[in-house]
Amino acid sequence: xxxxxxxxxxxxxxxYYYDTVxxxxxxxxxxxxxxxxxxxxxxDSTQERVVPxxxxxxxxSFIAGTPETGWVEGLDSTYQMRNGLEARRFFVVGKVFSMLxxxxxxxxxxxxxxxxxxxxxxxxxxxYSTIRRFIVVEVRQGFVYALxxxxxxxRGTLKPGCIPYEHTVVFSSGTDYRHCYFPGEYERGMTKxxxxxxxxxxxxxxxxxxxxxxxxxxKQFAIEMNVKVKDLGHVRSEYMSTFLNYYREYIPR
Numbered sequence: 653x654x655x656x657x658x659x660x661x662x663x664x665x666x667x668y669y670y671d672t673v674x675x676x677x678x679x680x681x682x683x684x685x686x687x688x689x690x691x692x693x694x695x696d697s698t699q700e701r702v703v704p705x706x707x708x709x710x711x712x713s714f715i716a717g718t719p720e721t722g723w724v725e726g727l728d729s730t731y732q733m734r735n736g737l738e739a740r741r742f743f744v745v746g747k748v749f750s751m752l753x754x755x756x757x758x759x760x761x762x763x764x765x766x767x768x769x770x771x772x773x774x775x776x777x778x779x780y781s782t783i784r785r786f787i788v789v790e791v792r793q794g795f796v797y798a799l800x801x802x803x804x805x806x807r808g809t810l811k812p813g814c815i816p817y818e819h820t821v822v823f824s825s826g827t828d829y830r831h832c833y834f835p836g837e838y839e840r841g842m843t844k845x846x847x848x849x850x851x852x853x854x855x856x857x858x859x860x861x862x863x864x865x866x867x868x869x870x871k872q873f874a875i876e877m878n879v880k881v882k883d884l885g886h887v888r889s890e891y892m893s894t895f896l897n898y899y900r901e902y903i904p905r
Contacts, residue, residue, distance in 0.1 A: 659684070731880040739877040743796045746887035746895070747788045748849050751879050785865075787822075787849075787887060789872065789899045797872045799899065803864035808834045809842050817841035818870040820898065824860040825850050825888065832863040844869075847895050851885040859884050870902045 659668040668684040731752055734742050742749075786798035801822055804811040809819050819842055823829040829846040847867060851859045887895050 731882050733878050733880045743877050745788050748884040749881040750783050750785045751881045795874050795876045798875050801865050806864045808864045809837050810834050819866040819868050820844035821846035822865050822867045845894050847891050848888045849885050850888050852883045869898045
């Protein structure tokens with residue numbers, strides 16, 4: 653069927669699969685239906701590297717794309733890479749998106765500071781994937797600056813080490829933000845106005861913000877535009893000015 657390895661029938665997924673590793677030595681399970689649905693070859697990594705190596709090494713907290721692994725995330729095909737005009741239209745200020753960070757089960761995450769709660773283990777605990785959520789605050793040539801959204805192990809800013817005044821609640825349209833606070837968060841300094849996000853699709857509960865979700869304004873991440881992402885929505889226009897003003901409070905002058 654393919655040259656990637658020995659195909660095995662999965663009684664759970666009703667499909668053939670084989671196990672291999674990606675460009676980073678991480679184990680990946682490839683299903684036949686996945687290959688049939690996404691037959692396009694992986695793009696040339698030298699062409700899709702939108703930020704030159706000599707530039708990216710100078711940018712703190714830079715998250716590079718992985719075009720060499722294909723257009724679609726192997727673990728979840730709803731995460732896709734965009735390039736060219738499509739990327740420029742997608743990565744705009746206020747865009748809310750998620751991306752997957754994957755590693756072999758038992759590995760040490762490179763993103764421990766997020767401690768994001770949206771995580772799962774698939775394919776017999778071969779790969780551990782954690783969902784990272786971001787909001788775009790600046791658009792640059794080939795990459796964006798974004799702020800992370802985290803639940804801090806579902807504890808909000810009450811988790812030890814969090815600085816409440818650097819955060820605020822982020823909530824989905826249709827949610828009463830007053831129900832998103834934990835007792836004591838406001839009193840400890842999380843007094844910034846909550847930020848509302850309009851979901852890309854309200855009918856999909858996976859796109860909605862959990863009540864524990866917090867935006868951290870004091871740390872920005874540079875994210876290459878060729879990462880594989882899922883559209884979660886956008887900051888509502890009436891909140892945009894407040895959102896950006898909070899971000900600018902932490903920009904070095």
